[in-house]
Amino acid sequence: MARAIWTGVITFGLVSVPVGLYTAVGDHTVHFHQLQRGSADRVRNRRVNERTGKEVPAEDIVKGFEAAEGEYVVVEPDELDEIAPGRSRTIDISDFVDLDDIEPVYFDRTYYIAPRGKEYTKVYELLRAALAEAGKAGIATFVMRGKQYLTALRAEDKLLVLQTLHWADEVRDPGQELPELPTGRAGKGKERDMAIQLIDALDAPWDPARYHDTYQEKVRELVRAKAEGQEISAAEEAPQASNVADLMTLLQGSLDQARGAKDQEPVAPRQKKTVARKVRQPETKRKTAARKAPPKAARASATSRGQGRGKSELRQLSKTELYQRATEQDIAGRSKMSREELIDALARAGHRRNKSAA
Numbered sequence: 001m002a003r004a005i006w007t008g009v010i011t012f013g014l015v016s017v018p019v020g021l022y023t024a025v026g027d028h029t030v031h032f033h034q035l036q037r038g039s040a041d042r043v044r045n046r047r048v049n050e051r052t053g054k055e056v057p058a059e060d061i062v063k064g065f066e067a068a069e070g071e072y073v074v075v076e077p078d079e080l081d082e083i084a085p086g087r088s089r090t091i092d093i094s095d096f097v098d099l100d101d102i103e104p105v106y107f108d109r110t111y112y113i114a115p116r117g118k119e120y121t122k123v124y125e126l127l128r129a130a131l132a133e134a135g136k137a138g139i140a141t142f143v144m145r146g147k148q149y150l151t152a153l154r155a156e157d158k159l160l161v162l163q164t165l166h167w168a169d170e171v172r173d174p175g176q177e178l179p180e181l182p183t184g185r186a187g188k189g190k191e192r193d194m195a196i197q198l199i200d201a202l203d204a205p206w207d208p209a210r211y212h213d214t215y216q217e218k219v220r221e222l223v224r225a226k227a228e229g230q231e232i233s234a235a236e237e238a239p240q241a242s243n244v245a246d247l248m249t250l251l252q253g254s255l256d257q258a259r260g261a262k263d264q265e266p267v268a269p270r271q272k273k274t275v276a277r278k279v280r281q282p283e284t285k286r287k288t289a290a291r292k293a294p295p296k297a298a299r300a301s302a303t304s305r306g307q308g309r310g311k312s313e314l315r316q317l318s319k320t321e322l323y324q325r326a327t328e329q330d331i332a333g334r335s336k337m338s339r340e341e342l343i344d345a346l347a348r349a350g351h352r353r354n355k356s357a358a
Contacts, residue, residue, distance in 0.1 A: 002022050002023070004020030004021055004022055004114075004116075005021055005022065005023060005111075005144075006020070006021035006144045007019070007020045007021070007089070007116060008021075008088070008089035008090055008091060008142065009089060009090050009091070010090075010091045010093065010113070010127070010140075010153070011090060011091070011092045011093065012093040012127065012138060015123060015126075015127075016123075017115060017120050017123040017124050017127065018115065018116040018117065018120055019091075019113050019114060019115055019116060019120075019124070019160075020113070020114050020116050021111050021112075021113060021144075021162065022111060022112040022113070022114060023111060023112075024109075024110040024111050024112050024161070025109075025110060028213065028216060029216060030216055030219045030220060030223070047061060062074050062075065062076055062077070063075045063076075063077075063080070081146075085143045085148045088142055088143040090142065091140045091142045091151065091153070091162070092140055092141075092142075093138035093139065093140045093153065094139060094140060094141075095138075095139040096131075096134070096136040096137070096138055096139070097136060097137055097139055097152075098135060098136060098137075099135055099136060099137045099152075099154055100135070101338055101339075101340065102137060102152060102165070103319070103338070103339070105166070105171055106165045106166050106171060107152075107163050107164075107165060107166075108163065108164040108165060108166055109163065109164045110161060110162075110163050111161070111162045111163070111164075112159060112160075112161060112162075113153070113159065113160040113161065113162050114159065124160065127160065128155045128158075128159065128160050129155070131153070131154060131155040131160075132155035137152040137153060137154045138152070138153035138154075139151070139152060139153075140153060149164045149165075150164070150165045150166075150167055151163065151164050151165060152165055168336065174320070174323070175323060175324075175327055175334075181320070181324060182324075183324065191251065194251040194252065194255060195251060197255055198251060198254050198255045198258060201255055201258040201259050202258050218232075310346075310347045310350050310351070311343055311344075311347045314342075314343045314346055314347060315343060319339045319342065322339060322342040322343065322346065323342060325346055326342055326345060326346060329346070329349050331345050331346070331349060
């Protein structure tokens with residue numbers, strides 16, 4: 001049985017439950033030792049003074065921040081310990097947010113959380129069931145191994161899961177980092193319709209067991225073959241970039257291929273897993289749902305109805321498309337906005353333009 005890597009207490013309001021934190025994923029990567037070529041001699045990494053060439057013991061190593069070229073501010077280990085957050089044993093939930101509002105780029109590592117004893121299972125299950133029913137995630141910070149983490153506590157079947165999140169200033173703005181982004185006019189017309197048909201043809205229920213790390217399998221095969229004195233064939237070359245002029249032909253060929261593969265598969269009924277919490281839908285399905293959604297009751301003013309129609313159209317766009325529009329309209333603070341905030345800002349901007357035109 002696994003050992004908890006951290007123990008403490010989850011608190012929400014005046015309610016608390018002692019828990020343990022467990023690693024949720026393992027590493028299956030093939031690890032190699034470093035050897036000198038032509039021998040079985042191990043190569044080790046050592047900390048060496050680059051000026052003298054002599055090895056430096058760990059107790060004589062300090063951290064230095066380069067304030068100017070060749071000039072360092074030296075920081076002792078105990079100085080870092082003094083300013084570090086205290087060894088907190090509490091995951092104190094400060095907010096509950098819609099799970100769907102957390103963009104995937106913010107998620108980092110995943111951990112399982114379990115109650116520390118049968119006497120705490122009732123409170124543990126109360127929190128899990130409430131989060132599942134509400135479709136919410138509990139936002140909290142906690143300290144582990146001298147580092148503070150921002151986390152999201154969410155419900156899964158029968159257990160709570162803690163996911164560490166990146167801080168806001170760690171997530172880069174794609175508009176500033178990426179050299180090229182498509183305009184709002186791209187991805188429309190017959191090509192988009194056929195691409196949607198291709199996605200529908202390849203639609204399948206999520207089953208993680210279907211997917212394997214084929215590269216690591218190849219690495220193990222390579223090691224086995226070399227140990228037995230055999231040779232292994234090289235991998236296939238990467239495909240070339242598609243010619244935009246032939247895009248319709250390539251899409252049609254892909255669609256025919258996907259439909260042919262589907263026809264050869266045995267038909268099996270899908271088993272849908274019932275979960276209480278909201279599940280993030282793929283972008284295509286969210287757009288389809290938005291198009292099929294019934295209109296709201298007309299009880300607002302003409303201005304509100306206009307903004308509502310604008311928001312309905314905006315909700316059919318992905319966050320990348322919303323961000324592109326916000327960039328074109330020079331909306332301030334767009335890089336820090338959530339998808340819903342981008343929709344609100346674009347709707348207000350559109351209303352102001354319509355009012356000025358009138």
